[in-house]
Amino acid sequence: MKTTIDHLVVVAPDLDTGCAFVTAALGVDLQAGGAHSRMGTHNRLLHLGPGLYLEVITVDPSAKRPDRPRWFGLDQLGPQSPARLATWVARTDAIHAARDACHGIVGDVEPMTRGTLSWQITLPTDGSLPMAGSAPTLIQWAPGPHPADMLQDKGCSLLALDVFHTDPEKIEALLTAMNFSGPVHLHALQAPSAPYLLAHIQTPYGLKTLPLSTM
Structure with missing residues (x-):
């Protein structure tokens, strides 16, 4: 079983808001993705390197509401909710074993x-x-080209993902159990601080962070 980082997930009340959030931070535009009919969502995408990409995902207002909660906590967003880097997805070659x-x-x-x-x-x-977005969602793609390989390369690459959480040891144990390797770094927060993510991305305009760092 091998597991590595697959993509970053930005959630927003609508695609334009989510893409504006990413473009303000990185200086590049995203490209069209598609719709997930089972979840009533749609997305736009940004290439971040071989086998890596960023996804802005939102509720699709033209889609039928699914008969289950939408993924990535999208049902909790209101029209005025800010876009945010909500979580990350890890790719595995044995999803049931990794899940267990x-x-x-x-x-x-x-x-x-x-x-x-x-x-x-x-x-x-x-x-x-999972763990307020600090633990990854797991994914296993069907055989064939990876979605990132079908995206236009706009000169962006993910260098590192910092995960800030009050219990980094628990996340580290999960990653070790699923045999994870990749540029993900865990940092401890003091309770009751809310978990958050910070992605370091090389762009045509230099090294940028998502979200824009105020530190």
Whole structure:
């Protein structure tokens, strides 16, 4: 079993708001993705390197509401909610074993499609983010080209993802159990601070952070 980082997930009340958030931080535009009919969502995408990308995902207002909670906590967003880097997704070659290694924290394995793409992904039944987005969602793509390979290269690459949480040891144990390797660094927060992520991305305009760092 091998696991590595697959993509970053930005959530927003609508695609324009989410893409404006990313463009303000990185200086580049995203390209069209597609719709997830089972979840009633759609996305736009940004290439971040071989086998890596960023996804802005939102509720699709033209889609039928699904008969279950939408993924990535999207049902909790209101029209005025800010866009944010909400979580990350880890790619594995043995999703059921990786999921079992997480003792149910990441949810159940479910099939999903978008256009010609198909994959298996872990989803909590209530649509929440595992460990408030600090623990990864797991994904296993069907054989074929990775989605990142089909995206235009705009000169952006993910250098590192910092994960800030009050219990980094628990996240580290999960990553070790799923045999994870990749540029993800864990940092301790003092309670009751809210967990958050900070992505370091090389762009045509230099090294940038998402979200814009105020530190």
